[in-house]
Amino acid sequence: MIDAKNLRIDAWDIRPWLVETRRTLHRHPELGLEERRTADFIEARLEEMGVERVRRGTAVVGIVRGAAPGGTVALRADIDALPIREETGAEYASEVDGVMHACGHDAHATILLGAARWFAERRAELAGNVKLLFQPAEETVGGAATMIADGCLEDPRVDYVLGLHVMPYLPVGRVETRKGALNGSSTDLRVVVRGLGCHAAYPERGVDAVMIAAQVVTALHTLVSRAVSPLDSAVLTIGEIQGGTASNVVAGEVTMRATLRTASDEVRDMLVGKARAIVEGVPAALGGSGSLEVSYGYAALVNDPDVVDVVAAAADDVLCPGNLEWKERPSMGVEDFSFFCKERPGAFYHLGCGNAGRGISAPLHSSTFDIDEDCLPLGVAMQVSCALRLLERI
DSSP: OOHHHHHHHHHHEEEEEEHHHHHHHSOOOTTTTHHHHHHHHHHHHHHTTTEEEEEETTTTEEEOOOOHHHEEEEEEEEEESOOOOOOOOOTOOOOOOOOOOOOHHHHHHHHHHHHHHHHTTTGGGGGEOOOEHHHHOOTOHHHHHHHHHTTTTTTOOOOOEEEEEEEEEEETEEEEEOSEEEEEEEEEEEEEOBBBBTTTTTTGGSSSSHHHHHHHHHHHHHHHHHHHOOTTEEEEEEEEEEOOOOOOOOOOEEEEEEEEEEEEHHHHHHHHHHHHHHHHHHHHTTEEEEEEEEOOOOOOEEEOOOHHHHHHHHHHTTTTTTEEEEEESOBBSSSHHHHHHHSSSSEEEEEEEEGGTBBBBBOSTTTTTOOOOOHHHHHHHHHEEEEEEEHHHH
């Protein structure tokens, strides 16, 4: 039986170590796939704990093997920073000009190191294994997919996977999650409309790609309102249009770029198919042609309901009843933890790190973002509690 009180005390006892760890990481942020110093630091801390580890590039996988047999639970933390110049004025502010941990990944890595320390010190009492996934490039190319391809969920095979993200709009001491879709998928669309250029004084001699593109834009903007159920979530934004060379020339070609966000991969695939029909059909009806290039980004992050129940139970014990908030709707922001959830039952939740009374409320990805460091031991206690509960299920 998990003793939540002792778990909170254990985590709070290492708060000074957690703060020092987080501030060290915060001072030395690195962009995606460049996290060499960060990975070195993580490896050194794991070595001090006697934790088995494997490194590929800047990805580090730690393994705490329990003395008794059992299943395997993976805990994930992303480790990359953002190309933002820090303006917090904190004594532990970034020492790398133009790079900052503005999304809290330093806190995520610290919490995972804290969980590693807790399990490493108690491996003799542990039934099963805990894998520690320190993942690069969440903000850029999606390091989760690469780690999965490299076998991070095997040997030993992972049964469940858990992740968290600090969230400044939640006060420290609270968590937030939801069953089902938590984050949307991202898909980039590149549209090319081709007509026939000619002198603007004689438009009948050409095919106006600008006019056709305008019709395509209008048609694409009907997709979400008319092809998607009001009970589902989707966003299609055309953010870039380029075409034409002069005001007295009928344009022969127009290019457009759009982003498509959906709360499910099924809705994404349906909308991509309908967008292709519009992009190819409308120009053809008007005497031109159109083509669509699709670049798939992150998948939708869909939480397993049973694993969310485990997170909720842990929150009730670790943070006391009433500190779990249920997110009403999924976010259209993306999160590459989604790739782990597609491979294994898993759940992702938000950990409160805000403190309005101390002025800690700046949003993620801002130059003044910071955290209330009391969230660090609470994050450790939550991840440990969730992992233990899942190991008991296997």
